[in-house]
Amino acid sequence: MINEQTVEKPKPLKRGMLDNVLEQFNHAADVINLNPNVRKILSITNTEIIINFPVRMDNGDVEIFTGYRVQHNNALGPYKGGLRYHPTVDIDAARALAMWMTWKTSLAGLPYGGAKGGIQIDPSKYSKNELERITRRFTYALGENIGPEHDIPAPDVNTNAQTMAWIADTYMSTKSTSERSKNQHVVTGKPTGSGGLEGRDRATGYGVFLTIKFWAEKNNISLAGKKYIVQGFGNVGYWASHFLEIEGAKLVGVQDAFGSVQNKEGISTEDLFNYSISNNGSILGFPEAEPFDSKEFFSIDCDICIPAALGNQITKHNAHTVKATLIAEGANGPTDVEGEKILMERGITIIPDILCNSGGVIGSYFEWLQNRNGELWQMDEILEKLEKKLRTSFEKVVNYTEENKTDMRTAAFSIAIERIEKAYILRGIFP
Template sequence: MTNTQTLEKPQAAKRGMLDNVLEQFNSAADKIDLNPNVRKILSITNTEIIIHFPVRMDNGNVEIFTGYRVQHNNALGPYKGGLRYHPTVDIDAARALAMWMTWKTSLAGLPYGGAKGGIQIDPSKYSKGELERITRRFTYALGENIGPEHDIPAPDVNTNDQTMAWIADTYMSTKSTSERSKNQHVVTGKPVGSGGLEGRDRATGYGVFLTIKFWAEKNNQSLNGKTFIVQGFGNVGYWAAHFLENEGAKMVGVQDAFGSLQNQEGIAVEDLFNYGKANSGSIVGFPEAEAMNGKEFFGLECDICIPAALGNQITKENANSIKATLIAEGANGPTDVEGEKILLDRGVTIIPDIMCNSGGVIGSYFEWLQNRNGELWQLDEILEKLEKKLRSTYKKVTAYSEEKGIDMRTAAFAIAIERIEKAYVLRGIFP
């Protein structure tokens, strides 16, 4: 049930994600002279939930799993953020990702706050039946800590629409018969036949593509003939590559958890995708590309680099080797602070994650509205709404960046934080 292929990261890099997001936050807060009381509030999380729960395995043995849900801030609305199943999930990772979600939803102008969580698990080691029981038991243990007007999970690394269907069914089963239908929007990213939004599967990747398209338009460039590399060929990486290829761009490198490939003549996106489906999700052995050393992946000759795996993939160790002039962050926190400084000094443009990959949470918002209002939206309408919203955000961020003479990430953070600050200033702080 793997949704996004990812790369393993060591403990030290994983812990660094929290340091990165706090440094990014404080840098932007300094730029806008953030109200010191609001800074204190936004520097920490509201709620942190750690759950240890037992699940019976197929062989009859019981295993104990650890699950997390961190709710960072809800000044603008219900908490919103994904659930990931990965060995690197821990409390610091959840804190960092929850904070990024707060800035992401605020920047997009959505009525949401930020949350994140998941289970510390390698899902490839468990059967589908075991994963269903693990998911349902985790949902039951979370109880009223999630809810359609309180905290709304979504798919993330190694979770998908099936995972969300299990969560929704389990949560609704805890409600009275008359209340069940009112709780379908407890999660987003559900299957289309079970309250899901048509096109939600491609929303994040489509958003990554759109921000690249907007960058090209602003710089009077064509995507036709551009070369790009993608790290992570799961849901996000595949759809971003799909839409770029449709514009005439050429994928010359791809990396997933199993291996790395290159071909300067081009790698056909659909051919690779179909090959992966037939080989347990792995790109290894694809005949139309050459295997390469994974440590040299970011040094491939290309115009555009799309990191769409885990956090802290671009660091001071590899930033100088990057040939791309544009980095579009499909993953959350793929570039650490030190790596970013090197890239900016070299004149590389970075489309920050909280804008670049926000198509997913925007699509989730559309699904939430669809469920809430009892509506059904068509795919062309959804993609049109998504492009309109992302174009507006892109224009705001680039205008702010140019006006203040700051990089796009700091501009995006500043806009997001100012919106939350305004909410606190207007409402006051209880009591």
């Protein structure tokens, strides 16, 4: 006889980002009565690439790294999406992020599909020279799986303009001399001195700010004096905070990979940013704020919450503690499906990721066009174009939400998926 007390019950599997994006997709597909054949196509990825590649370290040892590139769909144009360097990168994460990119580019009205990838690595453990060799070796291994008219990577978590410059140089080096200049737009997010776009560094954060601003205008709310918290203080979190502060909003809490800080009276965005640079990227120890329990971060009293770090941060375990009335998703998939249900039941508005953080891919599109056409655009022109394009997307989502009495995420997904569905119906399926 088995003693039931000694039998260990299996632990429930942790819900992943892929589970979330598929549930979001299927919900929207049901709402719009998506063509069943198109549904089959969009439920899976087109291409999945896993590369194990060796790199020699500074001490002479060789390490093996695993890199990923998942190409979800290209019905509307070349694959587009970032490359991230993080220990959480795996095939399922890349699949989920690639699908979100497909919906994001479609919603923004761009001539792109969706892709994502990266390397399973903690970049803080490697020197700059090692990261360069890792990046160049990964680029070489990807070969013709990327290209300016096929698949165009961009920066993401723990990658930046320097990373993109290494990728562009490596890729162009594989081409003949006469072809090199035609391949500069193989990546976007490059340094301005190497074909990059002025303002690309702030495009995502500026877009997050703009969607919050549009929401405030729609609801006749002033941002002056509104309290907000930011999870993640990289490019997205910093620039969103920078522009919100100009509007008179007050930053009262920040969390990064090292911990959390808060100050009910307000935190200077610039002071915190400069401190983090001098403190190896960490906000901990900032003299004008107090440390705060990271597990309770979302419970900080505020009006606006900007999760701008990683996925699955707001879940059923902490959604009930959220004090904000507005969630602006600066990251991809920061709110899981179960957490979102709780937030919606509590009447909290969510500006979904595929709308809220789409300023980055819109900026990438501008850079791609700039390289392709041999043009140079000025900062004010770029920000004006970005605002115009984001306002169009925002108004489409709001109108759909009101007309169909649904939430903003369902509206955004529905608009994005319907555009792709139309492309398939018009073109047909080969053969």
